[in-house]
Amino acid sequence: LLWNSTGGKSAGRVQSATLHLICERERERLLFKPENYWVLQAKYAEGLTANFEPKVEKKQGEEAEEKKVRSEAEANEIKVIASSHPHLVTNQENKEERRYPVPPLITSTLQQAASSRLKYSPQKTMKIAQELYEGIGGKGLITYMRTDAVTLSPEFIEDARGWIRENAPQALADTAPTFKVKAEAQGAHEAIRPTSADMTPSKARGILNDEQHAVYRLIWERAIASQCKPARISRGQIEIHAGSTRWIARGLTVLDPGYLIFWKNIEEEKELPTVANGQTLKVENISIEAKKTQPPSRYSEAKLIQIMEKMGIGRPSTYASTVMTIRERGYVILEKDVLAPTELGMGTDEFLMRAMPDIVDVSFTAQMEGSLDRIAEGKLAWEAFLCDWNGSYLQAALVKARAFLRSFPVTKIEPPAGIEKSAGGFGKFKGKRKFSKARGPRKAASGDGAKPKRAPRASGAKKAPGAKREGAKAAAPSATGASSAPAFKPVPPTGPAPVCTHGHGPLENRISKKGAPYWKCKQGGCDSWAWPGKPVQGSIPF
Structure with missing residues (x-):
């Protein structure tokens, strides 16, 4: 199915669900529209640094949304107000927390x-x-x-x-x-x-x-x-007002490290200076910094494995190998320590979403993992499970997928304007990827940067004694453009071309991987073929 659609090399209930997570995150990134906002920060001679944070009224049962400064004019207006009023300490809070030890590694x-x-x-x-x-x-x-x-x-x-x-x-x-x-x-x-x-x-x-x-x-x-006592930490907050503006300084102090002696998993300590309520602070500087909201980040390999574990995709013994598989298949690449989908990966995921949606469904994969666990525990008969799965799901899903394949259009996906291209997820490739409307991407010709194909030996031909194997390097063209290897000229079938059994007209001449001539339907997704002088068949065996 994949060979005749996107050119993908493999699919599976674990690797395809994993690839789907990466591709869905990439689609979120492509649809993301960045917004400008401005951050104001005040520095005080007393050793405090506070950020401008307007107070947000929280409705009952709802979380308060962070209010951002959305324009430069608004930011400048806030700075003017803050610069013309004294900065008074209005409130201080210190909350003690207990951080419990982390479990041992799995x-x-x-x-x-x-x-x-x-x-x-x-x-x-x-x-x-x-x-x-x-x-x-x-x-x-x-x-x-x-x-x-x-x-x-x-x-x-x-x-x-x-x-x-x-x-x-x-x-x-x-x-x-x-x-x-x-x-x-x-x-x-x-x-x-x-x-x-x-x-x-x-x-x-x-x-x-x-x-x-x-x-x-x-x-x-x-x-x-994991065998130590909890850590005790104190989170401090100082609230400052200057006219109608509100500024917040935050700090963290470790009171008793406990397990943190061996495993530090909290942010850096930041001790707040001692100030009194009602104290006027001396402002040294108020800065304005323009920023943009960021799209959801791509997954690192470790983060992806964490999500796989959380969603029940795969098992400990398969996490690393699954990530390696989708990299080796050319579906994703590692770029700046994160996984970015390639054009082939996105196309393959799109095809599977529409042709066999269950295979990329996380819940479907997790449910099957549960069934396999019950089989391993002896709580479920594997023969009955496989027979039921094959009859009630797989056969019907394959029929539907093959029918969809005949009409599946593969189009090159381009990122929207304003999204920076990268080497992965619609970016640069070594060589060009060509598309046909039905069959999807094909390997580029040698002139487009791909490795030149080795010329196949004619059927029945034997390699001469002592002759070297002619690989991609041996067949590479010389500086003048001529190849040092002899050109292979297959012998075409004789007689009129047979007609496709699905009504697509005469079959066209093809050459198999072993150099044997045969007839094949020119319509993408159709499996009609025939050896010379033999009846037309389906399901090519090579």
Whole structure:
């Protein structure tokens, strides 16, 4: 179906649903209309920096929307008012919060942490984790790294708490923290953790290379942090008024770090100076900065895996390989650490949305994952499930898709004016992609920048003894434009062309991948074909 529509190489309930997430985000970006707004900031001699924030009346049961300054004239008017009135402290607030420790790493969170902190791809992270699991110097350093359970063995919990008690007693929790396990988690393995809490990153440094050490540090610190007490932080806010304008300064102070000693996952501390209500502050400067609203950001590989996990697409063992598959198929590229869909990816997703919508439906994929889990658990008979699925869904879906294929128009999608093109998602390509109305994109000719095709050998011909294999490089044209390889001239079928059984007229002469001549319907999406001198058939077997 894909070969005869967009030229796509593969589809599947996991990879197509994943590709759909990326393409839907790209469509949101293309439809996004940026808006201008202005930000005003006041700096005070007392060490405060406050932003202009008008008070917004919140209706009951609704969240207050942020009010932005929408014009430069309005921004200048606010500055004039603020500059001509004293800045008085009118209110101060300090709220204490408890941040609970994070659970130990699982497959998806390990990939996310390595991506955000180390800039490692999911594939690289899992490769390094595999090395740590298999053993360095004859000893495995971590537990199995493909898991979706956040539970830890009682032996390691006691081991970790003993290490904390001896080395960081101020961070030890009174009782071992517990973490909620997702209902859909398989729980076949415990969380990813070091095999020994005593094997600290500093001790492991001598037997690990830099990349192995960086990943091991993430795993060790997260496992130890999971057994620490909550952190206590204080969020402060100072409200300032100048005439009719309102300015807010915010700060954060850590009162008791708790688990933050090992795993910092909060914003930087910003301590507010001591001021008194009613105090007049000395303004040093009021600045105005023009900004634009930004479209939804593209997904990084780690963020995409997080969404896949949340929506039930795939399993821990398939997250990284699924992302790699859609990259290898040419559906997406990695650009500036985010995934951007290519023209082929967008076209393939559009075709599947219309021809086989269930295959890109996240709920359909998640539901099937659940069924497969029940089969693995022995709660559902696989024979009955497959037979029912094939009869009630697949066959009817394929008939509908083939019928749609005959009328599917493939058109090149261009981004709206004002959206910057990128190398992915409708941007630059190596070579040009050609389209026909029904069959979609075809590979470019060698003159358009694509690799020249190797000339196929005639049917029955054998390679001469000692002859070198003639690949794309051997067939490349010389500087004068002539090819050093002999041109291949297939022998066309003789006699009149047979007629298409679907009413599309005479078939046209084609050459198979192995160099054999045959007849094929010229109408895109039609599968009528015939060997010379044989009846017309359907479903080409090559």
